[in-house]
Amino acid sequence: MLNFNVQLNDTASIVEIALKEMLQKQGNDLMSAPIRHAVLNGGKRLRAFLVIHSCNIFEVQKDTAIQAAIAIECLHAYSLVHDDLPCMDDDELRRGKPTVHVKWDEATATLTGDALQALAFELIASLPNTDAIRIVELLKKLAKASGMQGMVLGQAQDIQAEKSEVNLNINDITSLQQNKTGALIEWSAISGAILSNHDDRKLLDYAKSIGLAFQIQDDILDIEGDAVLAGKRLQKDVSAGKATFVSLLGIENAKLRAKELIEEAIDALSDYGDKAEPMRQVAKFIIERKM
């Protein structure tokens, strides 16, 4: 795991540098500071890692892969900025730093998210060395994954669940998770296949498994994690009385289920040989991470 952590950090550094360079090219105006604050937050860059290594399997050019990777990180950053708003999850900290609406205000946070969504699509539309047909395919899938049948729906399902008296069952929270976080993880994992016009079904199976395992591990860390390490409030699901994978399965069964899912994810990569090794490693990392 130590070696893999190094690899994950190396990729995160490359992504951070690429994001900085890209944002510098966008010029310096009213929106620059909150956008930088939202994007350059030292995250794990899990989605970017998946894009880069999915692209590597299919020999997509490196600069193409990195630009697709920073696009998904912009889209993810937009979703976090909006999720943190007082009318949504009302979070004041994100990776140990004040959230955008705390450091600036709610209007700025709304606009920051809006701008980052547009930027993500702009980056995909401008992918270097890529046939326009491939760009259009990837972009269509990004729009679907992030919109009213993907991430936004998942967020709406989450809010509805919080308000409702009725607790969700395991199918409900699986569907909620699949929309809220799974759809972007899937997009990231299949991106290399889409860009190189290859079959994406095995990668989709892989992504479905790691996406679900990721959420189960999040629920486990919400109970067992370290708030300082995580840089955010923990046990908020528990204190809100929300149904989670842990509350429904029990913590030991939740851990078992996550482990099974990671085995399934690794099996789905069997066709791809050594080049898929980073994607196998990241699958294991998902359930071994502490933050």
Added chain:
Amino acid sequence: MLNFNVQLNDTASIVEIALKEMLQKQGNDLMSAPIRHAVLNGGKRLRAFLVIHSCNIFEVQKDTAIQAAIAIECLHAYSLVHDDLPCMDDDELRRGKPTVHVKWDEATATLTGDALQALAFELIASLPNTDAIRIVELLKKLAKASGMQGMVLGQAQDIQAEKSEVNLNINDITSLQQNKTGALIEWSAISGAILSNHDDRKLLDYAKSIGLAFQIQDDILDIEGDAVLAGKRLQKDVSAGKATFVSLLGIENAKLRAKELIEEAIDALSDYGDKAEPMRQVAKFIIERKM
């Protein structure tokens, strides 16, 4: 003007039907009702009108034009839903109906705008009968026009101006307007040229003039307009002590300037003959409209 009003209403009806059909295909889930409320609001559909008639000049297929037209209306609707939020303009009425955050709540309004932005890009990425290279060009321009160097920047400039002690001068409000509303009007007016791979400079000149005239007329209507007809609060700029084209130029000079701009816009269309007649008519409509 009567005949032109009929034509504008006919186009708006076609756009309304196309929007309804498209939203039906998106299925029925948690986000459907607020999205329908935001999009199907009986607006003038000025941006859609520009897209359809810009496409007609260059003989872009009708179904392609209509899909591009409904995409820009989704994007415009997203911007209105977010602009109406309490942290932004805090408006309770839009075309005489309660705004999304009033009818639902702020979280739903935030998500509705987010979903509509994604939907706009999805619709452009899925344009029928269109070469992928043309789609990518149009999409890149839409992302730029709506993002941190376009519409979002304009909204941020507007908010900053409201907070600032220093009143804007005519260059400042021209830049603000060009970003906030001009960029999407420009995109709409040039869309036909982009989709057919023709030079877009004349249409860009046209669009810059009508965009500015549109804002001047808005400022005039904010003083002289009828709140019932407009379906929204009027004189809010005056009561907020904001600099507007009217407060800086005086109402008579503002009217003269708007008229000049429309003449310039019509001149810019001289190459395009009869097919550009609806775009000339809509330019005149912009300064003759009462709402």
